[in-house]
Amino acid sequence: MTDNLDGVATFVQVVEAGSFALAAERMNLTRSAVGKAISRLEARLGVRLLHRSTRSQTLTAEGQAYYEGCVRALAELDVAEAALDHGRAEPAGRLRVSVPEAFGHFCVAPILLDLVRQYPKLQIDLSFTDRFTDLIEEGFDLAVRIGELRDSSTLAARRLGTQHVVIGASPAYLERYGTPTCIEQLENHVGIALSRAGAVAPWNAKDADGSAQPVRIRSRISMDDIQAIAAAAIDGYGLAWLPCWLLTRYAKSGALVPVLDNYRVRSQEVYAIWPKARHLRAKTRVAIDALKEKVPGMIGE
Incomplete structure (x- = not known):
């Protein structure tokens, strides 16, 4: 036949x-x-x-x-x-997930790897990249994105929390150059900037009531990788804007110290997104539920 x-x-x-x-x-x-x-x-x-x-x-x-x-x-x-x-109780099959590099390593991967222990028939395939991925074109079941969403006509989304970007520095740097106590004092310091395709992100900050504060700071180093920026800050090259979940990780070990706790450089929403479908597969559903349960605690919500 x-x-x-x-x-x-x-x-x-x-x-x-x-x-x-x-x-x-x-x-x-x-x-x-x-x-x-x-x-x-x-x-x-x-x-x-x-x-x-x-x-x-x-x-x-x-x-x-x-x-x-x-x-x-x-x-x-x-x-x-x-x-x-x-109708099946146990999720099964291969789940392809696209995640941002640093956030994926530190926050998403531990959550999804735990699912493999819980569900023996589930397979996880993680792709770590900071580029924009087309879920449908590239065959992904699920993705985690930080910031503004696109493709709302073809993708479904669930908010996982808010990522705040804050300022940190090494104890050695602060001992040498002093700890700023207000935004205006940052002009006497050196910053490590985030860049994308050669364009350096602005150093604007927001205070506790949400008011924007322009920041004047010298920047001699810019990178497009958050973990590399954190490493440079730990080595004392300057102040760094870092996601709260990453700064908290290094603050616990004493490698970095939060600076100007009342100010946030920017806040971005974190989402789980997936191709719209009439029925959501069990493998995708349990991953989304696990991310919604655990991500807020990891990013300080």
Whole structure:
């Protein structure tokens, strides 16, 4: 009996990835295995689905029509599987999660790794990156994002808490240069700045009542990695703006000291986001619930 679904998911992945190599990476297969699956599918159907060259691939007219039908069929199967999954007590399967690098290492990973202990049939695949990821295009089940949300039409979201960014410095730095007691005194200090694509983030701060305070401070070092900024602050290179959860971690060991506790550089919302679906899989649901339960305590809410 012919399996009409054989190679269908691979074909859809190839079309959506835009290349055999990327589709193979997403599916944890070799490029050769993906190519053979497409060839078998074309042989079974008796039509060519893709025009392939060494540099590009395009759908044939038959391939475009077949792709649209496959997407609809797989969506129906996904709904059916999700309905079955909803009735199971134990989450199972592979959960792909995209997380920010530092926040992912210190806050998200410990929570999700605990789920692996609780649910033997659950598999966690974590991707650590600070770049913007397209969940649907890249095949992620879940992501954690800090800051403004996009893609509200295709993604669902759940707020996990608020991340406050505050000021810290090493005891050695403060002993040498003094501890500022107000924003105005920062102009006598050196700061370690956060940069993105060469653009340095502003050093504006907010006081306890939310009023914005312009900050004048010399900055000779800028980096695009929060952990590297923290390391430079620990080594005494200057004051640093750090997420509250990271500063608290180093303050407990005495490596850093909070400065100007009443001021916050900025506050950003933390969200769990996932592709909108009629039924939320158990594996995704338990991850979201665990993050909602534990993240607020980790970030000081």
